[in-house]
Amino acid sequence: RMRILVTGGAGFVGSHLVDRLMMAGHEVIVLDNFFTGRKKNVMHWVNHPNFQLVSHDVVEPIMLEVDQIYHLACPASPPHYQYNPVKTIKTSTMGTLNMLGLAKRVKARILLTSTSEVYGDPEVHPQPETYWGNVNPIGPRACYDEGKRVAETMMYAYQKQSKVDVRVARIFNTFGPRMHPNDGRVVSNFIIQALQDKDITIYGNGEQTRSFQYVSDLVEGLIRLMNGDYDQPTNIGNPDEYTVNDFSKFIKELTRSSSKISHLEATADDPRKRKPDITVAKRELGWEPVVDVKTGLAKTIEYFAGVLDEGG
Amino acid sequence: RMRILVTGGAGFVGSHLVDRLMMAGHEVIVLDNFFTGRKKNVMHWVNHPNFQLVSHDVVEPIMLEVDQIYHLACPASPPHYQYNPVKTIKTSTMGTLNMLGLAKRVKARILLTSTSEVYGDPEVHPQPETYWGNVNPIGPRACYDEGKRVAETMMYAYQKQSKVDVRVARIFNTFGPRMHPNDGRVVSNFIIQALQDKDITIYGNGEQTRSFQYVSDLVEGLIRLMNGDYDQPTNIGNPDEYTVNDFSKFIKELTRSSSKISHLEATADDPRKRKPDITVAKRELGWEPVVDVKTGLAKTIEYFAGVLDEGG
């Protein structure tokens, strides 16, 4: 039994990770500033003796005693991270420095949730961890992409210089229950639009691709990475790749929706394709996704249908 | 007449910039932590009423009242910036955030000295500002390269969000008097080795290229960029490109040295070629280098000969 810190633990991914860690009997501390996270996501643990929810911004230093740190705190969807780009960069830079300073002081192992966005608009497909990426350092996505790149740099600088025990997950697009309905990401947008028979909004020609992973697979991958011996960046994603056009049709089918497809303007620097090479995760962690996209989407659709019902 | 802050003003480039600004009659404040800079470089101004030298680390906040900020503070040579990679990253991230916070508060224009290293090991040659680069986010050079990339990201995030008036120079390899003799960079190493008839150390096969600019050209470029209207990243460099092999022969000739050439192991992630496309600087600033490499090297050799004489 360990004492485990989860920053961003009231968010989408964080709250599912907390569920797994609590179920395994660990003590869990969640730090969150509730920018995109909600107390509701972890409400079911608030009265549990092993659980602590701390309202805290990782940009500020904090003193805690823990064995492991899952460092997730950072807005993840483009509309959220572009809402206040300066804050997004501070979260990735100062926030990660603070968590590394904490990890160093208490000798805790720390895992950073990095992202497939470190590959930018990739010129290698699918993307292995050895690919250095193609990121615009001054574009609208840079506050997130460059913030995560330099957060990775920090991880390995502290490893080299201060022997901090680090893990880096490069997460590819993930979906599931507890995604923020106003998140702006493609899965939540399309499902909600389809359920309401509103127009499905495709940005650009829709020929860009993404590969979608269900959240339980991600959580399993994070836990294996944290507790294994492999310390280099590791892609965690489902290689099941769709064009945004095909994905919109898939969601229409699954929801039996009568929505129309509407094409809006493309967003700046939108990556044209993305698909993980998961050779490393298979070899080093014995991990691969087990939930197929259709099954995952069915659960997510059910979740959003419930949210819409509640909302009236 | 303006009040101008120069961070890193006791370093190689900074001290030449300070000379130009002082000569133009401005008030100049230098902030430096003397990691690689030396008081000696600005000694000749210390008693001038318009000059102030403040011993300060940019990683800490500071309150000042200024009109312009040249933000140079950051070690620049690979051995120096790899000596303490964590500190290098803190300097680029927290240091730049502090200077941007200051610029925002006092409404000063701020210029960041970024670097050709944001292009990494480039796959486009020569490099225009529109090239997104090829940088290893977790390699030994990352603390510098990714630090500068995210510093650029911060500049444009503050511009967009807080209307801070920003300028970004991407500086290519520069040389001249006051380079640190133990700097480890190719120009100082080769000249000192040649003057002492010691082996000239080439890392790897020597077929990698660099393009070398004399420091007075750089200073002219920085001043034009700061005082012009163009606010996008601007390459400042001399397109005169050499292989390291040819450069070593050139220096042997100019110093009439009997040094032998010795090939050492290549360093990790060493960029294979580098040459600025300076179309933007020409068009927007009417700037191009005017000192040819031979003339610049002659002055630099004279300088290092003096340093060696003094040293005994």
Ligand SMILES: NC(=O)c1ccc[n+]([C@@H]2O[C@H](COP(=O)([O-])OP(=O)(O)OC[C@H]3O[C@@H](n4cnc5c(N)ncnc54)[C@H](O)[C@@H]3O)[C@@H](O)[C@H]2O)c1
């Ligand atoms: N979901 C994905 O598809 C995906 C893909 C790649 C990477 N990731 C990464 O996984 C992590 C979690 O993503 P998510 O999808 O759960 O996003 P999310 O927005 O639901 O969760 C982020 C959480 O961090 C909190 N937070 C943000 N800034 C903070 C700060 N300064 N201090 C304290 N807390 C802060 C938010 O309130 C929220 O609870 C993020 O680091 C993200 O970059 C997610």
Ligand SMILES: NC(=O)c1ccc[n+]([C@@H]2O[C@H](COP(=O)([O-])OP(=O)(O)OC[C@H]3O[C@@H](n4cnc5c(N)ncnc54)[C@H](O)[C@@H]3O)[C@@H](O)[C@H]2O)c1
């Ligand atoms: N010289 C080049 O070829 C070259 C090329 C590209 C970019 N640049 C950039 O130009 C700038 C100046 O480079 P340089 O060649 O003069 O290097 P330098 O090492 O001589 O000067 C850097 C100065 O910054 C100071 N400094 C470092 N960290 C500091 C901190 N945390 N707080 C306060 N002061 C600090 C050092 O003491 C030194 O005086 C740097 O930003 C560098 O990245 C230089």
Ligand SMILES: O=c1ccn([C@@H]2O[C@H](COP(=O)(O)OP(=O)(O)O)[C@@H](O)[C@H]2O)c(=O)[nH]1
């Ligand atoms: O338990 C801790 C230890 C450190 N830090 C912060 O982590 C950052 C980086 O720590 P490091 O030890 O590298 O920095 P230093 O204090 O040496 O500058 C600093 O801003 C600390 O305030 C923290 O928040 N909690």
Ligand SMILES: O=c1ccn([C@@H]2O[C@H](COP(=O)(O)OP(=O)(O)O)[C@@H](O)[C@H]2O)c(=O)[nH]1
């Ligand atoms: O309503 C939407 C939301 C997103 N997208 C596209 O779907 C892809 C995935 O976007 P998301 O914001 O989910 O994540 P990203 O992978 O871009 O961070 C991108 O090509 C978006 O342009 C879309 O066409 N319509």
Ligand SMILES: O=c1ccn([C@@H]2O[C@H](COP(=O)(O)OP(=O)(O)O)[C@@H](O)[C@H]2O)c(=O)[nH]1
């Ligand atoms: O005159 C100033 C104003 C700000 N800052 C620092 O600059 C950073 C970024 O400033 P910003 O205004 O963005 O940050 P905030 O204070 O709003 O968090 C902060 O750490 C401040 O301490 C500074 O050093 N001098």
Ligand SMILES: O=c1ccn([C@@H]2O[C@H](COP(=O)(O)OP(=O)(O)O)[C@@H](O)[C@H]2O)c(=O)[nH]1
């Ligand atoms: O003693 C030396 C120092 C540097 N170099 C090479 O010269 C080039 C320029 O190195 P420097 O450190 O001056 O600057 P960089 O452009 O790599 O930051 C690189 O290819 C180095 O490997 C070399 O061959 N011998």
